Amino acid sequence: AQSVTQLGSHVSVSEGALVLLRCNYSSSVPPYLFWYVQYPNQGLQLLLKYTSAATLVKGINGFEAEFKKSETSFHLTKPSAHMSDAAEYFCAGKHQGAQKLVFGQGTRLTINP
Amino acid sequence: EAGVAQSPRYKIIEKRQSVAFWCNPISGHATLYWYQQILGQGPKLLIQFQNNGVVDDSQLPKDRFSAERLKGVDSTLKIQPAKLEDSAVYLCASSLVALSGQETQYFGPGTRLLVL
Numbered sequence: 001a002q003s004v005t006q007l008g009s010h011v012s013v014s015e016g017a018l019v020l021l022r023c024n025y026s027s028s029v030p031p032y033l034f035w036y037v038q039y040p041n042q043g044l045q046l047l048l049k050y051t052s053a054a055t056l057v058k059g060i061n062g063f064e065a066e067f068k069k070s071e072t073s074f075h076l077t078k079p080s081a082h083m084s085d086a087a088e089y090f091c092a093g094k095h096q097g098a099q100k101l102v103f104g105q106g107t108r109l110t111i112n113p
Numbered sequence: 114e115a116g117v118a119q120s121p122r123y124k125i126i127e128k129r130q131s132v133a134f135w136c137n138p139i140s141g142h143a144t145l146y147w148y149q150q151i152l153g154q155g156p157k158l159l160i161q162f163q164n165n166g167v168v169d170d171s172q173l174p175k176d177r178f179s180a181e182r183l184k185g186v187d188s189t190l191k192i193q194p195a196k197l198e199d200s201a202v203y204l205c206a207s208s209l210v211a212l213s214g215q216e217t218q219y220f221g222p223g224t225r226l227l228v229l
Contacts, residue, residue, distance in 0.1 A: 101146075
């Protein structure tokens with residue numbers, strides 16, 4: 001069964017520093033993987049998605065993620081954090097042809113001035 | 114393009130009362146999802162509709178939760194009677210189709226429910 005694990009429920013970085021949010025998946029078949037961001041009192045917004053076309057995926061707001069099959073990982077990065085990046089980030093995945101999107105537990109990103 | 118609309122945004126009820134949430138998906142989106150997001154957790158799928166048919170309701174507590182999408186557009190989710198553990202954000206999402214797995218789900222702002 002597909003499962004998604006996010007390492008670290010809370011990550012804190014300084015403004016301008018590298019952002020790294022970790023996501024690992026368990027799957028016996030190649031998955032589709034997504035990163036969503038949730039700002040306070042709002043719904044989820046898609047940042048980027050992996051659909052097997054390219055292992056390095058670029059998303060909105062300067063974020064990108066790299067699919068590494070050997071490590072079963074899909075970590076989210078941004079070279080330079082901005083105060084507006086403070087939010088909750090969710091990694092999610094599903095199998096090809098599967099109906100259900102499975103979410104990780106989320107990582108709250110805090111940006112220090 | 115208008116996004117997914119949900120109402121109400123907030124609801125406070127006492128346990129054993131009933132409550133209903135409404136969702137209007139993006140125009141043309143055949144697939145509609147209801148998720149429950151408990152504080153500190155990721156969203157959990159409750160039910161998925163394809164047009165007006167149920168595709169997956171395996172995690173819907175059917176003794177107290179019900180959902181419908183009668184005309185294949187709007188949907189309502191009802192809880193009757195509510196329990197304290199139902200306090201959560203209820204998110205509605207929609208997508209064009211759900212055949213390949215690649216489709217993007219677009220989320221509404223959610224309804225925050227507090228059961229006292």
